[in-house]
Amino acid sequence: MRLRLVPQNTKWDFFSRPLLWLGISTALMIAALVSFSIQGLNLGIDFTGGTTIRTESAQPVVVAEYREALTPLQLGDVSIVEVDDLSFTDDQNVTIIKFQAQAGEEAVSADLIRQVQAQLQTVVPDITFVAVESVGPEVSGELITKAVLAVTLAIAAVLIYIWLRFEWQFALGAVAALVHDVVLTIGVFSELQIKFDLAIIAALLTIVGYSLNDTVVVFDRVRENLRKYKKMELKEVLNISINETLSRTVMTSVTTLLALVSLYVLGGDVIRGFVFAMIWGVIVGTYSSVFIASAVLLKLGVKRDWSKPDNTSGNQFSNVDA
């Protein structure tokens, strides 16, 4: 007896209501953009400059006390967040204190950090500072540029690769799905105000990779079926292809999610935001490769007269001997 997540031989019609899915996605993307433009992202110090201090103490945390201790230093906007995690022991009370880079300072001030630590020690004598991170405004500006560059480069490189391996319509479909995934991820981060730092960029790029992975598998089957069913309508070919690969799509998503969820629950609070981005990306990426990429392909149409002779696996790797 095998575990089957998807029934055998599905013949679901994924394009019966194309407007519905495209509509939902568009609405979600607009919502994401609205949330982004109103609230903005909760940017970490990697991008804004500033300092975060992770403190640990055996005494229960009273945020107001911490705040009061720091008031005389006039740091501007200070955020103090208590962190809780499964892996903490009972006498492990953790907070993360964040403050901005001080005006007019290009570099990180060691004195200021020392003052902050001294102030906190007067309130909570047993406090320890397990991690201190400071980024100057100059570097943070560069990190933003680099991050945007990385995401753009990745999308462009992939566009070119798919264009070379398939047709330009496929490339556009894949990139539409990618943009969709990236926008929705940024939307979720701005809506839930989860800290957006450098690691999230890595997660975004992984989402790009994962979503593509999914899309390419579907497209690969589309290409094959286009050769196999030369007379069939494009919509039918797409439907067959998606149905045929559905079982694999779901299997892979589930194994990946299984791994990610265990990391989310057990991996500690330091990388939780990062893992959350990936979980979200896997879900959205799976959805978009079925509903967005293929829908765009359907709209654009595909050139059917393949110049290459028909051959069942017909691609340049078919002669690769394993």
Next chain:
Amino acid sequence: MLQIDGWKRVLILLTCVVGLFLALPNAFYPRVEAHNDAVADLEVGMSGNGLEELAAGWPSWMPSSLVNLGLDLRGGAHLLAEVQVSDVYKARMTATWPEVRDLLREERATIGTIRLQPGPDDELRVKISKPDAIQEAASIVRGLARPVVSLTGAGATDIQVSTEGDTIIVRLSEAERLATDQRTVQQALEIVRRRIDEVGTREPTIQRQGTDRILIQVPGIGSASELKDIIGTTAQLTFHPVVGRVGSADAPAGVGNQNLPSLDEEGVFYTVENAPVVTGEELVDAQPTFDQNGRPAVNFRFNPTGARKFGDYTAENIGSPFAIVLDGEVVSAPTIQSHIPGGSGIITGRFSVEETTNLAVLLRAGALPAELTFLEERTIGPELGQDSIEAGRIACIVAFVGVLVFMFLSYGTFGLFANIALIINVGMIFGLLSVIGATLTLPGIAGIVLTIGMAVDANVLVFERIREELKTSKGPARAIDLGYEKALSAILDANITTFITAVILFAVGSGPVRGFAITLGLGIMTSVFTAIFVTRLMVIIWFERRRPKTIEV
């Protein structure tokens, strides 16, 4: 059809065995680490303290490369410093002034008297009293120019002399600035390295980044501020003639002079000449010591040229004070009692024993050619790193077991093959990471977990394809064969696209992001290898043995 040549089988097996063999040291991390440290210590000639015993703790014929743990896992300090290269322009201009002065004075008859004018830090402005002779004066100054010593700057000279009315303006040429920047950063890097080595922490990473930055990573230390005290102090020691003593920094000092605060006495400033008599560069040794009153002090010795300059100066200026200046503060300003020929001296001030020890280290290692400012600072406590490793380990195991069980439930025997391949896969990732000396970071662990999830993808593609081919009832052998053949293009395309993003991440990213890109990239390679070759080999061997009439995937 369904077969792999004998030599290929051997090659595949060998690759797996080598990969796992290379990963093996990581399973005994503490022991191998102790072994490696002990071997390194023995090589530099240390002995005793049970070093031999530790070195014997791991057989020498076994591979001993380990996966480096990143700062976020091991704990430690990360600093990004910027070298203020323009500091050097100023120092160069200040040093040029006496030369220019002496040269122009000889021509007083034609160009009249000369006066130093205030101006930007990277310029030297000299006014002459006979403007008609300005071109002559400028050409005399141009005679000071020397060719630039660098590959790109060939043919250019180090200073540029221009005129503006009755003023001669001297500044460093563009080529010389580039060459100077290059030298300054290189020197700063070398000095930072020497200082950290003097303090003796293990395996520091000190790298140049971009044109004027230095990245410093020191694992295992709990606080960056200590490190910054050592690295960030310029330790520029200079000896200046003293012009006078004033009560505030704003008191008029006269051109070519400056007011420097006293280190010990609040509110006291010394007016000293800008150009130093001798600098710390000419020191050969510095040791902590005590002065005749038993106060902590630092004893120093000049090299022969420094000693001669110092000796000549003291011989000519008996009775006048001179200032010992450390990083822009006057440590002391004794009066010269007699000619000091030996070239050694003592710095006294209100120092603690610890401060004199540090100062001696800094003076020995050499002064930084320019000030360092810190752009980024990250300290991760070792406990937090340990917690992260622990959490990552548990998450990895749970993810692993979850995927294994799920694969077995979904694909039965074939799932089992995929599982064995997955275990080999993760082993090989660690083996490769160890061999290339890559650094494992927290996002890197996430990369591995993601690989665990995605590695089965290639197998899933194949198995699903075999299922489909079985439906058209071509017989199991043919179905398996076609399944591999037809799934190949999807596997390659899908993984190449992901690999592209990993490469871009590696190229553009930094620090932890890079660590993630490495594990992701390696994971893609090993998972494709295991899916295309290893699982297939297992399936084929199984098929050859059993020869089943029907198979269920």
